[in-house]
Amino acid sequence: MSLERGTEPPTRILLWRHGNTDSNAAQRVQGQLDVPLNDLGRAQAAAAAQVLAGREPQLLITSDLGRAAQTAAALAGLTGLSAERDVRLRERYFGAWQGLTTPEVKERFPESYARWRAADPDPGDGIEPLPDLGKRVSEAIRQAAERLPGGTIVLAAHGAAIKYGVAALLGWPEEMLPTVAPVQNCHWVDLIHQGSSGWRLSAYNVGV
Template identity: 35%
Template sequence: MPTRIYLVRHGATELTAEDRFAGSTDVPLSEQGRTQVRALAARLRCDSLDAVFASPMGRTMETARIIAESHGLEPTPEPGLREIDYGHWEGLTREQVAADFAEEYSAWQEDPLTSAPKGGESGIDVLARALPVMRRIVHDHHDRSVLVVAHKGTNRLLVSSLLGFDARGYRDRLDQSPAGLTILDFASEVRARLRLFNDISHYEGLPARELEQRLSHWWSDPCH
């Protein structure tokens, strides 16, 4: 049987709702985020999980612990899975960044794989640390099932690279909702098959969530 990775984004935070850059900012889950994660935990309660790994940020570790509890597992922190560091954009809203750092922001929008805010990371920087972690997890858990909890940008970059997509367009072409579930099966560390992507069917019955505006400027109209 293949190695199965349950790749999850953490639940929502207050900064998620405010559309602020918070890659390296350690913020907790909001109550909405905890509700989302508990719904996912209930969904995965009967699935077999052999190990749990997570970015060491508070929001990812809390997400991992909520899901792992019913499986009797304790999450292992993996620093390589942390979110993109947005440098001097951290804590600012998208509107503030676009106004105060227009040239830098425009370059990043055009090519987030190689561009980075001052003091921050590019997509390539994130892949350089996150991809070896994922390959090691797959190698060390042959034929088993593992939960990996990370972040919106990190997850999209990993999926793009593992499936052979052009990672330059990861922000335009892939979304990751809070507590969204992606499932990847691995025949080896470098051969992945996508089984499920960004599924949020466990949201059914929950209060309507606010529309996210952080895909990219190409997707500014949530109705289209």
């Protein structure tokens, strides 16, 4: 990236979704349940870590849930960084749905499921409202960037946490959110912050 004379270098945030789990494979709602990576997820994390290590990150922060922490560990092993834990990077809390498959949710909670399918940000049944999710994740992103101006930071997190944290950070309107695809396992979002330009999205859903 070329810089104008006197312009500070950009701060880069790479929001990295965890690798695959057995719950992902079974289309089971994980939410904040602490589910480990499976063999595929560990292989995905190792492959993605090779690419992300090439970005020369100086700071690594992870959700405290095991699947994200295990993913971050693959990058820590290559870079020598210690993975800090931040509970704000946790996945969206899915209340009574956690641990159920999608068909089970549809059968047991038809009303909230219909609201969720209709992109209601607060569908009920104890599910964390999207404004609350976006607020906590975007705060974690901003504070990480403030710690290392001009540096590269990797945040290991979760699909909904990344999507809605980015949306809150960039001020995307609510009606836009259903048109944005989820981030796949072990893919990442590339954000840049620089001076008066503020926050910009450089890449979305990038993988090996």
